[in-house]
Amino acid sequence: xxxxxxxxxxxxxxxxxxxxxxxxxxDRLDTTDEWITSRTGIRSRYWAGPGVATSDLAVEAxxxxxxxxxxxxxxxxxxLVVLATTTPDYPCPATAPDVAAxxxxxxxxxxxxxxxxSGFLYAxxxxxxxxxxxxxRTALVIGAETYSTILNPADRTTNVIFGDGAGAVVLSxxxxxxxxxxxxxxxxxxxxxxxxxxxPGGGSRGxxxxxxxxxxxxxFTMQGKKVFTEAVKRMTESSQTVLDRLxxxxxxxxxxxxxxxxxxxxxxxxxxxxxxxxxxVINLDRVGNxxxxxxxxxxxxxxxxxxxxxxxxxxxxxxxGGLTWGAAALTWPDIxxx
Numbered sequence: 126x127x128x129x130x131x132x133x134x135x136x137x138x139x140x141x142x143x144x145x146x147x148x149x150x151x152d153r154l155d156t157t158d159e160w161i162t163s164r165t166g167i168r169s170r171y172w173a174g175p176g177v178a179t180s181d182l183a184v185e186a187x188x189x190x191x192x193x194x195x196x197x198x199x200x201x202x203x204x205l206v207v208l209a210t211t212t213p214d215y216p217c218p219a220t221a222p223d224v225a226a227x228x229x230x231x232x233x234x235x236x237x238x239x240x241x242x243s244g245f246l247y248a249x250x251x252x253x254x255x256x257x258x259x260x261x262r263t264a265l266v267i268g269a270e271t272y273s274t275i276l277n278p279a280d281r282t283t284n285v286i287f288g289d290g291a292g293a294v295v296l297s298x299x300x301x302x303x304x305x306x307x308x309x310x311x312x313x314x315x316x317x318x319x320x321x322x323x324x325p326g327g328g329s330r331g332x333x334x335x336x337x338x339x340x341x342x343x344x345f346t347m348q349g350k351k352v353f354t355e356a357v358k359r360m361t362e363s364s365q366t367v368l369d370r371l372x373x374x375x376x377x378x379x380x381x382x383x384x385x386x387x388x389x390x391x392x393x394x395x396x397x398x399x400x401x402x403x404x405x406v407i408n409l410d411r412v413g414n415x416x417x418x419x420x421x422x423x424x425x426x427x428x429x430x431x432x433x434x435x436x437x438x439x440x441x442x443x444x445x446g447g448l449t450w451g452a453a454a455l456t457w458p459d460i461x462x463x
Contacts, residue, residue: 131253132305133455134263135196135295136462137189138425139182140288140412141173147285154281161285166388170288170413172273178214179291183224183269186291186421189463190265191228194295200231203295204261207252208237209244209268209417211345211446212275216327224267234261241322242384242445243312244268244417245292246453250310252296267293268417275324277344286386287345288413292421304436305458311366312451318355321348322446352444356390359450360442361397367440367452368398375399377438379457380427384443385409385419394442406432416445428462435459 146169147158162168173182187206188198196202206228208221221235240247245268252264269291276283299306325331326342360383368378381400383391385408395405408426415422420441427433437457444450 129257129259130299130301131256131296131307132299132303133294133307133458134297134305134460135190135194136293136421136425136428136460137186137191137193138290138292138422138462139185139189140171140290141177141182143172143174145170145172150285154284156281156285165286166407166410167286167413168410171290173271173289177271179210179212179269179271180214180220180223180227182271182289182291183208183220183267183293184227186269186293187224187228187265187267190293190295193460193463196295198228198230200229202230203263203265204233205252205255205264206230206233206235207248207264207266208235209240209248210237210270211239211241211244211416212271213237240445240447240449242386242414242416242419243443243447243449243451244445245420246310246441246443246451247312247449249307249453250312250451253307256296256298262298264296265293266296267291268419268421270416270418272345272416275343275345277341280344282349283345283347286414288415290412290415290418290422292418292425294421303458304456305460306456308454308456309367309370310451310453311363313359313363313449315448318448321352321355321448353387353390355448356386356444357393357397359448360394360444360452363450363452364394364398364440364442367454371454373438373454378404378440379437380433380439381405382420382423382427382439382441384445385412385423386414386444419443425462433457
């Protein structure tokens with residue numbers, strides 16, 4: 126039986142204009158640039174301004190990815206839109222149909238994926254599986270977040286870490302010869318760790334059990350130390366599974382593009398896999414942790430500075446709330462990111 130191959134054929138990214146430096150957070154949060162940088166590696170991040178929602182960032186990144194793929198934003202341009210986000214415009218309905226409509230893509234199927242920081246890899250898997258199954262020939266996959274809308278203004282641990290942004294890729298049916306092929310994927314979850322990363326209020330659990338919702342229940346919370354340990358373990362294991370499946374050795378990986386959560390996590394994962402740290406793409410110093418937007422934003426940065434060349438072997442990996450995690454391998458396509 127002939128197996129359909131899927132390639133990455135477009136890449137676009139968007140950051141909101143407002144750059145928030147560590148120094149600008151220090152007075153309000155009783156912290157220092159040195160403290161933030163030494164623990165996270167983050168020096169700045171971008172936050173969406175008043176009135177800007179996740180869909181606004183997603184539409185911009187989507188436009189750019191379509192342009193990069195040589196497609197016009199019009200009905201029939203793609204057959205599917207998948208949006209990974211933790212910060213949808215509304216609890217109901219999903220944000221993806223609105224994004225598809227505003228991009229002018231016509232009545233295509235469009236849905237959200239909620240896997241927190243693993244969202245982009247989950248969305249990549251879902252969209253590529255639909256292409257392989259013959260349900261679509263092209264798909265627009267977007268990771269978009271406005272974490273600034275869910276952070277507790279008084280919580281210095283989360284305020285210094287997260288940023289807003291959006292990244293998008295176009296996936297298409299491909300011949301087996303061309304660069305850009307998605308080669309292998311691995312995904313996993315462990316719901317027993319659901320309390321490590323959570324927004325406790327706003328869902329049916331909170332509504333079913335709480336007479337009065339907690340004042341801070343709609344803010345994002347994270348148990349940093351436990352998350353750190355789990356993230357290193359799961360990203361390393363998932364990445365190793367993908368390498369083993371392809372028979373790749375660590376020195377055959379040109380670039381490790383991990384979810385940009387913390388520079389110490391990324392360095393630990395590289396170490397665990399035997400990949401030199403200088404082959405790990407790092408852009409969190411500039412953009413912070415952008416959750417589902419993180420991997421496409423890192424890819425866009427590495428493509429822009431010339432690190433990624435056609436045929437480069439890329440390993441992607443992420444860990445997020447759920448708990449969820451994943452890894453994927455691809456060769457880099459011959460495209461210009463927008």
